[in-house]
Amino acid sequence: MATGYSIGDLGRKRLFFTSHWLDHFTADCHAPSMTAPPLDKTAFLARLHGDTELGAGMAALFLRDYPGQLESLRGAVAAGDADQIERFAHLLSGAVGNFAAAEATDAAARLVRIARSGDLTLAADALVALDTALQRLAPALRNLTV
Secondary structure, three states, rough: OOOOOOHHHHHOOOOOOOOOOHHHHHOOOOOOOOOOOOOOOHHHHHHHOOOOHHHHHHHHHHHHHHHHHHHHHHHHHHOOOOOHHHHHOOOOOHHHHHOOHHHHHHHHHHHHHHHOOHHHHHHHHHHHHHHHHHHHHHHHHHHHOO
């Protein structure tokens, strides 16, 4: 299982990403409507200055790696391991944040907040929400890779 993304994985392109902005989310932020598209393709490609090849590469890397990351997160939730929940949820929140995927980003950020609070009573429900958001996101990302 890969532990993250490196700029080297993306070839000749230099990108600067951060997931730390997610730390500014508040506990009362609202998840987007389930009818909203799982990916804002226009915003995502704008971040890449229209480089669809780079976008396809990023999508392919995410689609390759996220199932293992999600499985690790499931194990952490089952074990009640707040540190590991935070680690894997933060990794996923940064990854999906790159795609302008608000629903998945919010769901992952919620898990980070839950883990940091130490009260894991809502972690299983938050994991279900993240899994659902990722299931909606994956087909949109696959469309970027064709």
